[in-house]
Amino acid sequence: MELILALGIGILTASGLWLLQRPRTFQVIIGLSLISYAVNLFIFSMASLRQDSAPILGDQPDPALYTDPLPQALVLTAIVIGFAMTALFLVVMLASRGLTGTDHVDGRENQ
Numbered sequence: 001m002e003l004i005l006a007l008g009i010g011i012l013t014a015s016g017l018w019l020l021q022r023p024r025t026f027q028v029i030i031g032l033s034l035i036s037y038a039v040n041l042f043i044f045s046m047a048s049l050r051q052d053s054a055p056i057l058g059d060q061p062d063p064a065l066y067t068d069p070l071p072q073a074l075v076l077t078a079i080v081i082g083f084a085m086t087a088l089f090l091v092v093m094l095a096s097r098g099l100t101g102t103d104h105v106d107g108r109e110n111q
Contacts, residue, residue, distance in 0.1 A: 005045050012038035023104050025093045029086060036082040040075045047071035 012034050019031025097103050
């Protein structure tokens, strides 16, 4: 399972980096989104998830028996911030398209 998760994170990161180098702004935005998904998966995988274990609330004295809620809260916050960032980038992309007449990152078509 760890190998599949590591391959998924690697593929998302590589695809995001490849899309970041593209000339069109929409591809750059999708690349940033893929990289943020890869980072979220990485943070979530470092949490060492435990199945059928209690949250922090409980009478268990051993901390190893608890589920750590911090990585889950970090990923949830990163998802919300990533959604807001994507919406802002789309608005900036539409404004840039209206001003320059093209959707290339540098503002001009390749010649």
